[in-house]
Amino acid sequence: MAEEGAGRQLLSEAAAVEVLAYLVTAARTQIDEAAEYAPLRLMTAAQKLADSISADASAPVRALIAAIATMPVTAVPRSDRDAYVARVDEICVAAADCLLAVNPPDSPL
Amino acid sequence: MNTVLYEALRARRVTRNMTPEPVDSSHLDLVVQAARYAPNAGNRRLQTIVPVADQRMLQLLRQVSPGMVARPMAAVVICIDTARAVDFGFDPHAPGLFIDVGTAAATMLLAAQAVGLASCPVTSFSRAAVARLLALGPGQDPRLIICLGHAAADQPPAMDASHQPAHA
Ligand SMILES: Cc1cc2nc3c(=O)[nH]c(=O)nc-3n(C[C@H](O)[C@H](O)[C@H](O)COP(=O)(O)O)c2cc1C
Numbered sequence: 326m327a328e329e330g331a332g333r334q335l336l337s338e339a340a341a342v343e344v345l346a347y348l349v350t351a352a353r354t355q356i357d358e359a360a361e362y363a364p365l366r367l368m369t370a371a372q373k374l375a376d377s378i379s380a381d382a383s384a385p386v387r388a389l390i391a392a393i394a395t396m397p398v399t400a401v402p403r404s405d406r407d408a409y410v411a412r413v414d415e416i417c418v419a420a421a422d423c424l425l426a427v428n429p430p431d432s433p434l
Numbered sequence: 435m436n437t438v439l440y441e442a443l444r445a446r447r448v449t450r451n452m453t454p455e456p457v458d459s460s461h462l463d464l465v466v467q468a469a470r471y472a473p474n475a476g477n478r479r480l481q482t483i484v485p486v487a488d489q490r491m492l493q494l495l496r497q498v499s500p501g502m503v504a505r506p507m508a509a510v511v512i513c514i515d516t517a518r519a520v521d522f523g524f525d526p527h528a529p530g531l532f533i534d535v536g537t538a539a540a541t542m543l544l545a546a547q548a549v550g551l552a553s554c555p556v557t558s559f560s561r562a563a564v565a566r567l568l569a570l571g572p573g574q575d576p577r578l579i580i581c582l583g584h585a586a587a588d589q590p591p592a593m594d595a596s597h598q599p600a601h602a
Contacts, residue, residue: 343497350560351500358558366500398450398503403594 333383340377347373361401364413368396385426392419437439442547448553450503450590452583457508461549462487465582466510468545472537475530480519480576481538484511494567501558503590506581511564512538517573526575535577542580552585 351366355431380391393416402409462485469483486492486509495509496502512535516526523533539555546553556579564576 346497346563350498350563352556353560353562362558371498398590399593400591401594402490433564 328344335378335381335386336374337377344370344377345411361403364409365399365401368393368400368413368416369398372398382388383427385423389416389419389423392416443544445535446543446547446553446557447592448554449581449583449585450554451586451588452506452581453503453586454505455507455584457487457551457584459487459548461551462508462510462582462592464549465542465545465551465580468542469512469538472541474534474537478518478522480515480522480531482513482515484513484539484568484570484576485509486511491567495559495564498563498567499559501556501583502554502579504554504581505584506554507583509582510542510580511568511576513574513576513577513578514596515573516575516602517571532577532591535594535598539580546580546582551582554581555579556581556592557575567577 347370371393375393379390466483466485477534492506514531519526519531561576
């Protein structure tokens with residue numbers, strides 16, 4: 326298992342460009358799309374990034390990746406908005422846990 | 435009643451997870467040809483159908499198409515031929531041009547079903563980026579991509595059907 330730490334390099338240039346292209350093209354499609362697609366697009370961007378870094382990620386990052394993967398690629402805040410919000414909140418908490426783990430109190434600022 | 439036809443349109447569902455099995459080029463041709471059988475306002479045919487079978491190009495298209503969840507093994511891009519539309523005196527944003535994209539898409543989706551291909555229409559893509567990737571001329575406006583392939587066993591859940599179409 327790879328070592329933990331905020332300074333590790335996980336992303337190839339090709340994978341980074343894929344996420345960049347997704348983000349800028351999603352900015353464009355969002356202008357014409359239903360507003361409910363905004364969180365879907367951001368979550369998909371997170372999933373693409375997660376897929377690209379999962380092979381070499383440390384344990385805490387893997388935990389975050391696993392949390393992100395729980396969101397179905399078609400989920401939108403439509404009929405069961407409360408459940409959707411709860412799910413995104415859980416992933417946000419997982420992100421906070423991951424941040425704490427990869428930036429321990431004694432790490433350089 | 436033509437139950438085979440009715441069953442085909444009942445059974446067609448979008449596929450957002452496709453296997454790496456290739457799409458037979460004759461099947462892709464049949465899907466493309468089907469656009470000719472779609473009803474089209476005034477029979478003016480102001481749409482251009484661009485088939486894509488090159489795997490590198492399919493990957494690139496997917497990277498500028500946030501709505502393209504599947505990894506298609508072939509695709510068909512429906513463009514509005516805005517240059518010819520303007521020659522006919524159309525405003526390039528005239529609704530009829532877009533309705534014709536819809537009828538062509540619906541017909542090709544059923545043709546895909548007929549040849550045993552899974553499909554998914556996609557409009558959530560950057561039209562500017564798709565035009566650049568496909569080196570489309572300035573008069574060609576890509577409006578809808580039909581992803582084609584073979585359905586994987588596991589599919590993501592369908593989009594939530596919050597309400598069914600209204601009937602008068
Ligand atoms: C004009 C149009 C655009 C669509 N765009 C997308 C898209 O960008 N991505 C996608 O996954 N599905 C897209 N779809 C598919 C719809 O989400 C799908 O048809 C709907 O959820 C109902 O599913 P069904 O066709 O299996 O009944 C589109 C459908 C239409 C008619």
